[in-house]
Amino acid sequence: MKTSYNIDKNGFYGDFGGAFIPEMMHANIEELRKKYVSLITRKSFTKEFDELLKNYVGRPTPLYFAKRISEKYNTRIYLKREDLCHTGAHKINNTIGQILLAQKLGKKRIIAETGAGQHGVATATVCALMGIECVIYMGEVDIKRQSPNVARMKMLGAEVIPAKSGSKTLKDATNEAIRDWIKNPVDTHYIIGSVVGPHPYPDMVARFQSVIGFEIKDQLKSLENRDYPDYLIACVGGGSNAAGIFYPFLDNKKVNIVCVEAEGKGVNSGYSAATTSLGKEGIIHGSKTLLMQSKDGQITEPYSISAGLDYPGIGPMHANLYKTGRGKFISINDNEAMDWGLNLSVSEGIIPAIETAHAFAVLDHMKFKKDDIVVFNCSGRGDKDLDTYIDFFKL
Ligand SMILES: *Cc1c(COP(=O)(O)O)cnc(C)c1O
16 A cells, blocks of 8 residues: 655656656766755755745745635635746746755756746746856747747846757757757756656655645644645646645645646547546656557647646656546636636636636536635736737637
């Protein structure tokens, strides 16, 4: 019997995880694997990390009791306000952690890949904060689609390099970043933006994001006089905001874990990112997990109206939560998510990111008891999605 849903000593969550990498990347990954735990658990590190989270990111973020939707759904709904973090989402928690780690490792240069540009902006932000050179790889197609984020990265001093191969999107940008890292193993750190990639990235990113869950524990204690909720609900792209809220509660079976995936235009429409419905076991970005693939193992293009959930895999922690039944997985389509973007705006005065809106849509799919404490991770704010909301609702 498995007693922990966390990582084992070989970097696996049950059957998933590990480091399936080309020989040429071995040195880079080994250095991280050997050093990350001792470096990031050091007192001097946690002190610096906590101070930046407090004074630069704006933590702790509030745990807000959402009165009107609680009344409407006849239960007790709390929102963990990651949308109030500097740069507008949880992603900054991880990039702050990794830039500090990079400094401790003596790295002089940061690289990252980005799809919609959110992780690129969070990375460029912390590089500006520390005065470290920053190179962001981004698909040529994405550069055209996401021009405001490209402008932000440039304002923050980053160099944005277009990936011109393949479909000119995220996976091609990832390939370019990996190539760069292999060429520059000594002076460069690669900041991955979610709980994906080879071990130790999923565990390292989950640890940095776990601040969200530990804050919830403290906050519930004073708000509800107990330090755990009945339900934790989060959207899952790669899975980092979800891993962050689940982390301290993984082994507490009283806490129900709910992961929300993007169904896109429908699971069988050919336009979907519902990985657990459509995916099979395989290897993506150096990690064994569930991913969407064709019969002969080619990764299929995912689709979601929200760029942050538009990923063909999920992190190995989540694949294990799915396979063991510890987590419940629900998929929400584009229209439901968009409606909840509007719902949350008019009923609580909070315009969520479209990724985040997917999570709230489970309120129309699940029944909760009157006394249940239901915590949603409000992973990001909707400013970046305004054009999509305008087009959809003809605002
Ligand atoms: C990037 C992003 C996500 C998805 O990434 P995870 O790693 O699954 O958390 C979700 N919400 C927002 C607001 C994002 O920017």
